[in-house]
Amino acid sequence: MLLIGAATPADLPLRDARWLTSPDLAADLTHQPAECRSPSHDAALRRSEEIGRIAFRAPLLLGGQAARAGLSCATCHRNGRTNAHFHFPGLSGDAGTADVTASLMSSHRGDGIFNPKPIPDLAGDPAKLKISRDPKRQDLEKFIHGLITQEFDGPEPPPAVLDAIAAYVRSMSPGACKGPADVPVVLGTMLDDVSEAVRLAEDSFAAGDKQTGRLLVGAARSMLGMIDERFQVPGEEGSRRLLREADSDLKAIELANTVSARSFDPWRSKWAERVRQFRSAEARSLFSESVVRRRLGER
Ligand code: HEC
Numbered sequence: 640m641l642l643i644g645a646a647t648p649a650d651l652p653l654r655d656a657r658w659l660t661s662p663d664l665a666a667d668l669t670h671q672p673a674e675c676r677s678p679s680h681d682a683a684l685r686r687s688e689e690i691g692r693i694a695f696r697a698p699l700l701l702g703g704q705a706a707r708a709g710l711s712c713a714t715c716h717r718n719g720r721t722n723a724h725f726h727f728p729g730l731s732g733d734a735g736t737a738d739v740t741a742s743l744m745s746s747h748r749g750d751g752i753f754n755p756k757p758i759p760d761l762a763g764d765p766a767k768l769k770i771s772r773d774p775k776r777q778d779l780e781k782f783i784h785g786l787i788t789q790e791f792d793g794p795e796p797p798p799a800v801l802d803a804i805a806a807y808v809r810s811m812s813p814g815a816c817k818g819p820a821d822v823p824v825v826l827g828t829m830l831d832d833v834s835e836a837v838r839l840a841e842d843s844f845a846a847g848d849k850q851t852g853r854l855l856v857g858a859a860r861s862m863l864g865m866i867d868e869r870f871q872v873p874g875e876e877g878s879r880r881l882l883r884e885a886d887s888d889l890k891a892i893e894l895a896n897t898v899s900a901r902s903f904d905p906w907r908s909k910w911a912e913r914v915r916q917f918r919s920a921e922a923r924s925l926f927s928e929s930v931v932r933r934r935l936g937e938r
Pocket of ligand 1: 710716736758759768769770771
């Protein structure tokens with residue numbers, strides 16, 4: 640779909656716009672498929688699923704080209720589902736497909752054969768899925784490990800994070816799809832994800848798992864970056880400054896040699912107030928579908 644005389648997706652500060660070939664870009668940028676999950680009743684497993692949910696959304700989990708471009712698992716599997724209009728040059732054939740063995744993303748597995756496949760819905764019909772979800776078989780762990788380290792050239796993930804992503808994927812099923820098929824992309828959910836990532840990071844550091852703690856802090860920072868994209872509109876310089884300050888507090892934790900509960904004090908003392916500020920600006924930001932449409936020159 641060509642938008643004649645209007646802003647092009649490239650003019651939009653939203654990263655996702657770069658890999659969407661969409662008949663209605665504004666709708667795609669402000670909506671996503673609903674997440675279909677039933678969290679475990681077991682507290683430890685539920686915590687692991689939450690870590691997986693965060694890591695799934697973090698570009699830093701992947702390496703090389705994918706990480707540089709800002710791709711995460713959730714770029715292709717939006718909310719764990721699919722992405723009907725995903726199109727990444729060199730990686731996709733038709734919209735909604737990707738070749739996860741393409742040499743573009745990997746120095747390991749690139750098979751030199753262009754073979755894009757439809758992006759599967761991870762909460763889809765189990766009969767159509769290729770990889771067994773049986774926790775005893777660990778097929779999912781092996782597959783995800785291969786995806787991260789081979790297809791996407793990522794660093795070796797911390798063991799707790801690999802288990803967590805597999806646990807997160809196992810918590811999805813068609814039976815858990817309730818309510819509408821699509822949900823709006825909202826600031827509130829992203830802010831909750833940031834809070835959750837920092838909380839889980841703090842627990843991980845307290846339990847002596849620095850690697851997982853760091854990855855989660857990094858994930859929280861990349862989510863702040865995604866929120867910042869949405870605030871790149873005239874008049875929201877103040878919100879963006881607050882986002883940068885929040886990011887600096889987290890960066891200090893990420894880079895610290897030793898992290899204790901006190902390391903989180905500067906962050907904790909200001910986060911609630913910052914959240915109030917961000918929320919008050921949401922309607923003027925690129926979270927709003929009408930603001931995106933105006934920016935694209937549609938109305
Ligand atoms: C560039 C888009 C893309 C990214 C990024 C991506 N995937 Fe996928 N994923 C695919 C495609 C395409 C397939 C189907 C491959 C096939 O059919 O051979 C797939 C398949 C899968 C499957 C197997 C589904 C089945 O049939 O059982 C799982 C699980 C999965 N991905 C999880 C992940 C996780 C976890 C990440 C992040 C580490 C990730 N994906 C990142 C595109 C992507």
